[in-house]
Amino acid sequence: MKKIAKTKLVELWRQLASETGLYLPIASDGVVNFARWQEGAEVDLEALNTLLPAKKFFFPQTETVLKYSFSDDLVLEDCAGKAGEALCLFGARPCEVASFSMLDRVFLGEPVDEAYRRRRELTTVIALGCNDPDETCFCGSFDIDPGKAPGADVLATDTGDELVLVAQSAKGEELLSLLNGVLEEATSGDENKVKDAQEKAKAKLPPAPPAGGLMEKLDGMFEDSYWDLLYQRCIACGTCTYICPTCHCFDIQEYPTGSRGERIRCWDSCMYADFTQMAGGHNPRPTQKERVRQRFMHKLNYFPRQHGEYACVGCGRCVRKCPVNLDILEVIKDLGGAV
Amino acid sequence: MMGQSEKLQKIAAEALEQGQVTMVLGWCKKDFWWQAPVAFITDPASAARLVWDPFTVYNPVKYLLDNHHCHEKIGVFVKGCDSRAVNRLLQDRRLEREKVVLFGVPCDGKTDAAKIKAAFPGRKISAVSRVDEKLLVDTDSGTETLPAAGYLLDKCQTCRHPNPVVYDVLAWEKVEPRPGVDDARFVRVAAVEQKELEERYAYWLRQFDRCLRCFACRNVCAACNCRTCIFDQAEPRWIGKASDLADTLNYQIIRAFHVAGRCFECGECERVCPADIPLQELNRKLIKDINEYFGEYEAGLDPNDKPPLGTYRGEDPAGFDES
Numbered sequence: 320m321k322k323i324a325k326t327k328l329v330e331l332w333r334q335l336a337s338e339t340g341l342y343l344p345i346a347s348d349g350v351v352n353f354a355r356w357q358e359g360a361e362v363d364l365e366a367l368n369t370l371l372p373a374k375k376f377f378f379p380q381t382e383t384v385l386k387y388s389f390s391d392d393l394v395l396e397d398c399a400g401k402a403g404e405a406l407c408l409f410g411a412r413p414c415e416v417a418s419f420s421m422l423d424r425v426f427l428g429e430p431v432d433e434a435y436r437r438r439r440e441l442t443t444v445i446a447l448g449c450n451d452p453d454e455t456c457f458c459g460s461f462d463i464d465p466g467k468a469p470g471a472d473v474l475a476t477d478t479g480d481e482l483v484l485v486a487q488s489a490k491g492e493e494l495l496s497l498l499n500g501v502l503e504e505a506t507s508g509d510e511n512k513v514k515d516a517q518e519k520a521k522a523k524l525p526p527a528p529p530a531g532g533l534m535e536k537l538d539g540m541f542e543d544s545y546w547d548l549l550y551q552r553c554i555a556c557g558t559c560t561y562i563c564p565t566c567h568c569f570d571i572q573e574y575p576t577g578s579r580g581e582r583i584r585c586w587d588s589c590m591y592a593d594f595t596q597m598a599g600g601h602n603p604r605p606t607q608k609e610r611v612r613q614r615f616m617h618k619l620n621y622f623p624r625q626h627g628e629y630a631c632v633g634c635g636r637c638v639r640k641c642p643v644n645l646d647i648l649e650v651i652k653d654l655g656g657a658v
Numbered sequence: 659m660m661g662q663s664e665k666l667q668k669i670a671a672e673a674l675e676q677g678q679v680t681m682v683l684g685w686c687k688k689d690f691w692w693q694a695p696v697a698f699i700t701d702p703a704s705a706a707r708l709v710w711d712p713f714t715v716y717n718p719v720k721y722l723l724d725n726h727h728c729h730e731k732i733g734v735f736v737k738g739c740d741s742r743a744v745n746r747l748l749q750d751r752r753l754e755r756e757k758v759v760l761f762g763v764p765c766d767g768k769t770d771a772a773k774i775k776a777a778f779p780g781r782k783i784s785a786v787s788r789v790d791e792k793l794l795v796d797t798d799s800g801t802e803t804l805p806a807a808g809y810l811l812d813k814c815q816t817c818r819h820p821n822p823v824v825y826d827v828l829a830w831e832k833v834e835p836r837p838g839v840d841d842a843r844f845v846r847v848a849a850v851e852q853k854e855l856e857e858r859y860a861y862w863l864r865q866f867d868r869c870l871r872c873f874a875c876r877n878v879c880a881a882c883n884c885r886t887c888i889f890d891q892a893e894p895r896w897i898g899k900a901s902d903l904a905d906t907l908n909y910q911i912i913r914a915f916h917v918a919g920r921c922f923e924c925g926e927c928e929r930v931c932p933a934d935i936p937l938q939e940l941n942r943k944l945i946k947d948i949n950e951y952f953g954e955y956e957a958g959l960d961p962n963d964k965p966p967l968g969t970y971r972g973e974d975p976a977g978f979d980e981s
Contacts, residue, residue, distance in 0.1 A: 556874035642930030
């Protein structure tokens with residue numbers, strides 16, 4: 320267990336950045352996103368959630384998976400097999416870290432997605448426990464503890480004037496050992512402070528609506544009239560899917576230029592009409608009703624049926640950002656029962 | 659005395675009971691104090707869900723496009739800005755006037771939830787209500803009073819038409835536009851105009867680099883009402899699906915130009931943008947330019963007028979340089 324005074328964090332970042340690519344929540348024009356650290360960066364460790372979730376580090380919004388050229392011979396370049404760089408992700412919140420294990424189930428299940436696997440393995444995650452959850456946070460619905468992040472390599476906890484860092488994996492141990500010069504040894508008093516901060520954060524979390532039983536309930540609700548009313552105000556934008564840490568649908572597109580080209584993979588959204596548009600003109604999800612139903616059924620029924628856990632971590636991004644306040648918290652409350 | 663929410667509820671319930679309309683679009687509350695999404699009311703008893711509060715900013719008019727085919731007549735509550743959206747749809751022949759009953763709601767400006775949150779850092783807010791020019795904010799450590807004028811949405815600080823410009827019934831008496839709105843209208847545009855060219859370009863690249871391509875700005879906009887948007891076409895595809903800055907600029911520039919002369923300044927695009935891109939600066943810059951080149955024009959005031967970019971007049975500034 321190590322610690323560092325918050326006033327000395329710049330030294331920590333400088334040291335980290337000299338070892339590896341360092342990404343942190345950084346404010347630009349008032350919007351906080353994970354971005355590469357450089358001297359003078361406006362790091363914001365108070366912001367609860369970045370605009371875009373950290374999934375982008377393993378599953379970028381756009382990535383080239385293949386390059387090809389053909390003259391006499393067809394030449395292929397496998398970009399997925401070379402994807403990624405060693406990097407450290409500093410300040411991922413516990414809900415965000417919980418989303419990584421869900422994405423792992425999708426991309427690391429057979430067949431393994433090589434680009435994802437490489438990026439995931441090349442990344443060291445330093446989580447930052449939450450001290451003051453927002454009114455829109457509902458990680459408690461999914462038994463995520465706002466102060467703990469078991470899937471992270473290192474857990475950082477803000478104990479007031481200091482950050483206490485605990486390694487939780489061999490990768491985390493290795494990273495902290497590189498930083499011996501800037502870190503101090505933590506004491507048992509610090510350990511107590513961490514426990515205290517974690518308990519306080521949990522107590523501050525708004526009462527979470529229970530998600531248990533939702534999956535079973537939704538089994539019989541595909542044709543339910545509930546969806547007829549729910550979808551009405553959806554404006555069919557892609558906000559909820561793009562800012563969601565667990566949404567992972569993608570499209571493959573070809574970018575040909577003359578005798579060369581690239582095949583890219585990019586985020587797609589089930590909110591868009593063309594998501595299920597077939598070549599012959601048929602669309603199995605013809606209206607926004609089917610699309611909205613799909614999104615919630617995927618998160619609360621299909622995914623847990625297939626993988627054993629709900630595909631939501633209660634980060635609250637969709638609650639805060641949906642232009643018409645149509646979010647998964649509403650569905651959980653409507654169908655799962657009140658707090 | 660009947661409260662403002664009750665007045666809206668009564669108007670909606672009566673219109674539904676009398677069979678004047680079969681659906682009413684208004685605003686309702688949800689889980690949090692800052693939410694007031696559009697409600698779709700089809701039975702008189704549910705009219706009790708309707709509210710009028712500091713956050714009923716959402717423009718309900720675009721929903722008419724999804725619903726007018728399934729209803730004989732729809733009642734819709736319209737603020738000044740919303741009413742201009744109705745004129746926009748009428749002018750584009752996307753809506754028939756006899757299909758809607760317009761319940762006009764004179765509006766004294768809506769509150770910016772972000773400004774309220776910023777005023778009480780670290781405190782939990784449970785409700786915000788408005789009494790004349792005061793905001794009453796219920797927090798976990800008591801009720802605080804704020805001057806409403808200081809916490810308005812940017813678009814409301816510059817609103818020239820707080821009263822509906824088209825309506826069948828008015829919910830209450832008309833209000834006066836706020837003093838100084840004309841001076842404030844182009845302040846943000848002027849701030850961008852003052853930047854040097856390179857700095858301005860860097861500024862917009864930074865803003866658009868955050869664009870997620872979620873298309874919320876387009877989808878919420880009543881001036882964007884094409885049956886099929888070119889950006890949704892698969893063949894030909896006008897912008898690539900990859901998140902590429904050049905394509906994002908292409909989308910954003912075309913969006914802005916397409917609503918030039920049609921944007922009625924409701925500011926919904928800027929409100930819904932998840933990435934906080936200052937879209938109103940672009941829209942207003944085009945309004946300012948149109949005013950300068952073609953004469954003062956405000957969209958959505960009269961469905962029978964001739965929009966400057968949809969009309970040719972002999973005295974228009976030359977469109978093509980023949981030198």
